[in-house]
Amino acid sequence: MDAIDRVSVVLSITEVEASVLLRYFHWSVGKVHDEWFADEEGVRNTVGILEKPVVPPSDDTELTCGICFDPYPPEKIASVSCGHPFCTTCWTVALSFMKEWESLVTSAQPLMTPGCLMLRCPDPSCLAAVGHDMVDKLASEEDKDKYNRYFLRSYIEDNRKMKWCPAPGYLPIQSLVLDASGRLKKTRAKCVLFNALKFSLVTLCLGAWMDHGERTGGFYACNRYEVAKQEGQYDETERRREMAKNSLERYTHYYERWASNQTSRQKAMTDLQQLQTHNLEKLSDKQCTPESQLKFILEAWLQIIECRRVLKWTYAYGYYLPDHEHAKRQFFEYLQGEAESGLERLHQCVEKDLLQFLNAEGPSKDFNDFRTKLAGLTRS
Numbered sequence: 001m002d003a004i005d006r007v008s009v010v011l012s013i014t015e016v017e018a019s020v021l022l023r024y025f026h027w028s029v030g031k032v033h034d035e036w037f038a039d040e041e042g043v044r045n046t047v048g049i050l051e052k053p054v055v056p057p058s059d060d061t062e063l064t065c066g067i068c069f070d071p072y073p074p075e076k077i078a079s080v081s082c083g084h085p086f087c088t089t090c091w092t093v094a095l096s097f098m099k100e101w102e103s104l105v106t107s108a109q110p111l112m113t114p115g116c117l118m119l120r121c122p123d124p125s126c127l128a129a130v131g132h133d134m135v136d137k138l139a140s141e142e143d144k145d146k147y148n149r150y151f152l153r154s155y156i157e158d159n160r161k162m163k164w165c166p167a168p169g170y171l172p173i174q175s176l177v178l179d180a181s182g183r184l185k186k187t188r189a190k191c192v193l194f195n196a197l198k199f200s201l202v203t204l205c206l207g208a209w210m211d212h213g214e215r216t217g218g219f220y221a222c223n224r225y226e227v228a229k230q231e232g233q234y235d236e237t238e239r240r241r242e243m244a245k246n247s248l249e250r251y252t253h254y255y256e257r258w259a260s261n262q263t264s265r266q267k268a269m270t271d272l273q274q275l276q277t278h279n280l281e282k283l284s285d286k287q288c289t290p291e292s293q294l295k296f297i298l299e300a301w302l303q304i305i306e307c308r309r310v311l312k313w314t315y316a317y318g319y320y321l322p323d324h325e326h327a328k329r330q331f332f333e334y335l336q337g338e339a340e341s342g343l344e345r346l347h348q349c350v351e352k353d354l355l356q357f358l359n360a361e362g363p364s365k366d367f368n369d370f371r372t373k374l375a376g377l378t379r380s
Contacts, residue, residue: 003029016131017049023117027159030251048129053083065090082121082128088138094122095139117154254319258312265308272301288363300350300378307343346377
C-alpha cells in the first residue's frame with residue numbers, strides 16, 4: 001500500500017513498523033507524521049515500536065522459550081523488537097487467539113477497532129507490537145486468512161479516504177478512492193465482487209450506473225447531482241473537500257521542502273566521506289598543499305550538513321506556525337529565505353567551484369582566492 005511506503009521512507013522505519021503506526025492512527029499519514037515528529041519516543045512507547053531490544057541478542061547455542069521454558073536452538077526461536085525469546089510452536093499457539101477476534105468484530109462492534117490488530121509480545125510485561133511479518137511466518141493458514149481480512153477491513157473502514165462499493169448485498173474487494181485533490185473522480189468506477197458479479201456506479205452521486213441515462217443528463221453528467229447541489233445538499237461536503245484539498249496542498253508544500261533538505265544533507269554526508277577518503281589527498285597533490293591546510297574544506301562540508309539539518313526542521317516549524325500571526329510568519333519566512341540563500345551559495349562553492357582545482361593539471365594561482373571565499377561563506 002502506498003501509505004505504508006510513504007511512512008516507511010519518511011520516518012526511516014520498516015514497512016512492518018509503518019503498518020503498525022498507520023493502523024493505530026486510522027491510516028492517516030498526516031496524523032502519523034504530526035505525532036511522530038512531535039514526540040517520537042512517546043509514539044514508540046504507545047504503539048509498541050521499540051528502538052532498542054529489551055533482551056539483548058545472545059550467542060548461546062540454546063535459548064529458553066519464555067512460555068514453555070524448553071531449550072531450543074536459535075533457529076527455532078522468534079521474537080519481535082523487544083527480543084523476548086519464544087519458540088515457534090508457542091508463537092503459533094499465541095497467534096491462534098486471533099480466532100477470538102471474530103466475535104468481537106462481527107457482533108460487538110460492526111466496524112474494525114484498532115485493538116483487533118494490535119497484537120503485543122506474549123510476555124505479560126512487554127508492550128512490543130507484533131507485525132504482520134510474524135503472522136505470515138508463524139500463524140496457521142486459517143489465522144493468516146483471518147488476519148488479512150481484518151487488515152483489509154481496517155484499511156477501508158478506518159480510512160477516511162476509502163469507501164466500500166455501495167452495491168447492495170455484495171462484499172467488494174476494491175474500494176472507491178478520493179483523488180489527490182480530495183474530490184471523487186468524475187469517471188465511471190467498476191468494483192470487482194467476490195462472487196464474480198459486477199456493480200457499476202456514478203461517482204458524482206454514488207447511484208447505480210444502470211439507473212442513469214439520457215433522463216439523468218447522460219452517463220457522464222449526472223443532473224441528479226447538479227439538482228441536489230443547487231438545493232444545498234452538497235454544500236457542506238464541498239466545503240469539507242475544499243478544506244481537505246487546501247490542507248493536503250499545504251502539507252505537501254512543507255513536506256517536499258523538508259524532504260529536499262534531508263536529501264541534500266544525506267548527499268553532503270556522502271560527499272564529505274568521498275572527500276576524506278579520496279579527494280583530499282588528490283587535492284593536496286594537485287595544489288602542492290599539505291592536507292592540514294585543507295581543513296577549511298572539511299569545515300565547510302560539516303557546516304553544510306548542520307545547516308541542512310536545521311533548515312529542514314524550519315519547515316516543520318513553519319507548518320505549525322499559526323496563520324493569524326502574520327508579522328511573526330513574515331519575519332520567519334524572511335530569515336528562512338536568507339538562510340536558504342546563504343546555504344546555497346556555500347554549497348555551490350564547495351561542490352562546484354572545488355572541481356576546477358581537483359581537475360587541474362597543477363597548482364592554481366586562484367586557489368588562495370577560493371580558500372578566502374569558502375572560509376568567508378562558512379563563517380557567514
